[in-house]
Amino acid sequence: MLAFLDYDGTMTTHECNEIVLQRFVGDAWRPLEAEAHADRMSHAAVFDRQIGLIRAPREEFLGALVAEAEPAPGLPAFLAELDARGGRPVIVSAGLREAIAAVWSRDKLPPVELHASELVGGGPQGGPPYRLAFSGVLGDCPRCGPRACKGAALRALRRPGEPVLVFGDGASDLCPAREADLTFARGHLAERCADEGLEWRPLADFATVWSDVDAWTARR
Numbered sequence: 740m741l742a743f744l745d746y747d748g749t750m751t752t753h754e755c756n757e758i759v760l761q762r763f764v765g766d767a768w769r770p771l772e773a774e775a776h777a778d779r780m781s782h783a784a785v786f787d788r789q790i791g792l793i794r795a796p797r798e799e800f801l802g803a804l805v806a807e808a809e810p811a812p813g814l815p816a817f818l819a820e821l822d823a824r825g826g827r828p829v830i831v832s833a834g835l836r837e838a839i840a841a842v843w844s845r846d847k848l849p850p851v852e853l854h855a856s857e858l859v860g861g862g863p864q865g866g867p868p869y870r871l872a873f874s875g876v877l878g879d880c881p882r883c884g885p886r887a888c889k890g891a892a893l894r895a896l897r898r899p900g901e902p903v904l905v906f907g908d909g910a911s912d913l914c915p916a917r918e919a920d921l922t923f924a925r926g927h928l929a930e931r932c933a934d935e936g937l938e939w940r941p942l943a944d945f946a947t948v949w950s951d952v953d954a955w956t957a958r959r
């Protein structure tokens with residue numbers, strides 16, 4: 740079994756990127772977010788433009804992302820049970836790899852395969868102006884744009900016959916949710932899964948995931 744996981748707002752108790760953007764750029768990130776929700780701009784282009792608004796030094800920006808991150812309740816036990824069942828967790832995120840890795844080591848979380856973005860700083864000491872270099876595991880998609888689709892990442896990572904659980908909350912998680920066997924969703928993704936009639940369950944926290952998975956397996 741493959742657990743295909745979004746990071747921000749899914750494995751964390753709140754949206755760290757949004758909180759940190761608000762702190763550093765005020766409301767300037769919000770109109771861009773609305774474009775992504777309405778599918779007028781790709782979520783990848785939006786996130787890259789939002790990161791480009793930030794003028795804070797690199798360490799300050801990354802440090803704020805790490806400081807805001809609180810792992811979702813039940814996450815370590817969920818990962819331990821996945822391992823016991825022979826499954827594998829893969830995080831596929833447009834978020835910043837350095838920040839996610841720092842949270843994992845700070846909180847001594849169980850190992851996961853991580854595919855996330857590099858923060859590219861064009862200024863001195865890797866500082867602003869910033870842009871994102873998305874993980875190479877992302878692929879092309881008319882909805883997400885070139886080399887920005889998590890659905891393509893799912894197809895690349897999935898082994899033949901392997902059941903896939905997708906966990907997400909945002910617009911970028913819809914493409915993998917369309918290909919999942921079962922999706923755990925909150926926020927915007929939950930609305931989109933409901934609209935499209937996908938097989939999904941609400942993700943309250945990670946403590947109840949396995950009972951939902953077992954009930955779903957028993958009915959297949």
Ligand SMILES: [Mg+2]
Pocket residue numbers: 745746747748749907908909
């Ligand atoms: Mg998210």
Ligand SMILES: [Zn+2]
Pocket residue numbers: 879880881882883884887888889890891914
């Ligand atoms: Zn896509």
